[in-house]
Amino acid sequence: MKNFDWIVIGAGITGSALSYELAKQGLKILLLEKDSNYANATRYSYGGIAYWSGVDDFSIQLCQESREIYHQLSEELGQSTEFRELDLMLTIPIEKNPQAITNNYQKFFVKPQLLSPQESTEIEPLLNPSAISGCLKLPHGHIHPKKTNDAYQQAFLRLGGTINYEEVTQILSENETLTGVQTNQEKYNSKNVVICAGGLSRSLLKTLGITLNIYFTHSQLILTPTVDINLKTLVMPAILNRLDIEEKSGDSGLKSLWNHPDDEIISDVMEPGAIQFLDGSFCLGQISQIRTNPQAKIDSDSAEKTIRKEVGKILPELQDLPGKLHHCLVAFCPDSNFLVGKIDSLRGLYVFSGFTSTFVFAPPLAKRFASWVVEDDEKMPSLL
Numbered sequence: 001m002k003n004f005d006w007i008v009i010g011a012g013i014t015g016s017a018l019s020y021e022l023a024k025q026g027l028k029i030l031l032l033e034k035d036s037n038y039a040n041a042t043r044y045s046y047g048g049i050a051y052w053s054g055v056d057d058f059s060i061q062l063c064q065e066s067r068e069i070y071h072q073l074s075e076e077l078g079q080s081t082e083f084r085e086l087d088l089m090l091t092i093p094i095e096k097n098p099q100a101i102t103n104n105y106q107k108f109f110v111k112p113q114l115l116s117p118q119e120s121t122e123i124e125p126l127l128n129p130s131a132i133s134g135c136l137k138l139p140h141g142h143i144h145p146k147k148t149n150d151a152y153q154q155a156f157l158r159l160g161g162t163i164n165y166e167e168v169t170q171i172l173s174e175n176e177t178l179t180g181v182q183t184n185q186e187k188y189n190s191k192n193v194v195i196c197a198g199g200l201s202r203s204l205l206k207t208l209g210i211t212l213n214i215y216f217t218h219s220q221l222i223l224t225p226t227v228d229i230n231l232k233t234l235v236m237p238a239i240l241n242r243l244d245i246e247e248k249s250g251d252s253g254l255k256s257l258w259n260h261p262d263d264e265i266i267s268d269v270m271e272p273g274a275i276q277f278l279d280g281s282f283c284l285g286q287i288s289q290i291r292t293n294p295q296a297k298i299d300s301d302s303a304e305k306t307i308r309k310e311v312g313k314i315l316p317e318l319q320d321l322p323g324k325l326h327h328c329l330v331a332f333c334p335d336s337n338f339l340v341g342k343i344d345s346l347r348g349l350y351v352f353s354g355f356t357s358t359f360v361f362a363p364p365l366a367k368r369f370a371s372w373v374v375e376d377d378e379k380m381p382s383l384l
């Protein structure tokens with residue numbers, strides 16, 4: 001049978017959570033994923049949940065819903081997400097004024113606590129106090145990203161959903177109405193298709209002549225095996241240069257570069273960070289490069305050296321851990337926290353991608369999206 005109520009393209013956390021929520025509404029769903037190895041942003045993520053990051057009524061409400069969802073998600077999905085609450089330690093470089101950096105965080109509904117270098121090492125003993133002028137501490141959530149993705153998928157399969165490992169090569173339509181998709185193996189019929197293709201969402205939309213404000217970074221990080229060191233917190237820099245650059249890369253002048261067929265390098269940012277998962281392995285990150293070609297080659301040796309050196313300044317004991325460099329694409333929207341809604345010019349086409357803090361916003365929005373679908377399509381935001 002090749003007819004479905006909905007086809008979801010991409011089985012990272014956005015596509016898996018959304019497929020599950022749509023199937024829970026009794027709909028017949030096909031989830032298509034091109035990469036059975038899951039070398040995607042979800043697998044290579046820290047898995048941090050920024051509950052504190054709401055800035056207006058809607059985002060604050062989503063943060064609160066997200067917290068409630070995660071507290072019972074393992075039970076609901078019947079499989080562990082390894083959810084826990086932990087401290088997020090945002091490191092402030094030694095040369096920066098801690099108070100000025102703290103002021104940048106006053107827009108969030110949960111305010112950070114400013115700690116001296118000494119106080120920071122009492123909470124996170126692996127920090128190097130001479131490399132920082134302090135830390136901002138925030139209450140954060142954490143899950144294992146790949147295990148959470150698997151848990152959503154297993155629960156989706158139990159609801160009767162289908163997952164096929166095929167690449168969508170074309171989205172099919174007739175008379176401005178969607179009819180299905182063509183993959184590298186099959187043709188599937190559906191009146192509704194939602195793009196959850198992460199960094200490749202932009203290219204898929206472009207095959208339809210649709211240009212939305214969604215872009216991607218090339219992210220590089222190191223995954224280690226289980227090691228006998230104990231990092232208690234999630235460590236990231238307080239100054240996220242990547243967010244500034246993502247915002248600027250969508251400015252009118254730079255937008256035209258994104259249509260350039262060759263590989264244009266718009267920027268390159270190193271943000272030293274680390275998380276340890278419950279099995280004792282680490283993710284050390286991360287370099288974010290804005291390059292217009294999704295297939296661009298990465299200089300793995302140089303990226304690995306840079307990550308080790310910069311992480312080593314903040315967390316010296318992590319510098320020489322065994323581990324391997326990985327690379328993935330991460331979608332972003334310069335002027336909003338996510339791109340979720342329908343494309344009016346092609347009836348039946350939807351986008352659920354481009355999240356800034358995906359792990360906090362995608363699960364509650366997947367629930368809303370599914371309820372808009374069955375209860376009131378008028379509530380679904382229009383993107384074009």
Ligand SMILES: Cc1cc2nc3c(=O)[nH]c(=O)nc-3n(C[C@H](O)[C@H](O)[C@H](O)COP(=O)(O)OP(=O)(O)OC[C@H]3O[C@@H](n4cnc5c(N)ncnc54)[C@H](O)[C@@H]3O)c2cc1C
Nearest residue numbers: 010012013014034040041042045046048168198357358359
């Ligand atoms: C080092 C690092 C740390 C991070 N830390 C955090 C964090 O702490 N908290 C947080 O919220 N976010 C974090 N992120 C970002 C987060 O991981 C991503 O935003 C999120 O995983 C994106 O999910 P996604 O489903 O949109 O994309 P992906 O996980 O990339 O999934 C998209 C999928 O679509 C598939 N696909 C694409 N095109 C097609 C096609 N044509 N046909 C079929 N399948 C297709 C791809 O193969 C891929 O599997 C981090 C990212 C990195 C790299």
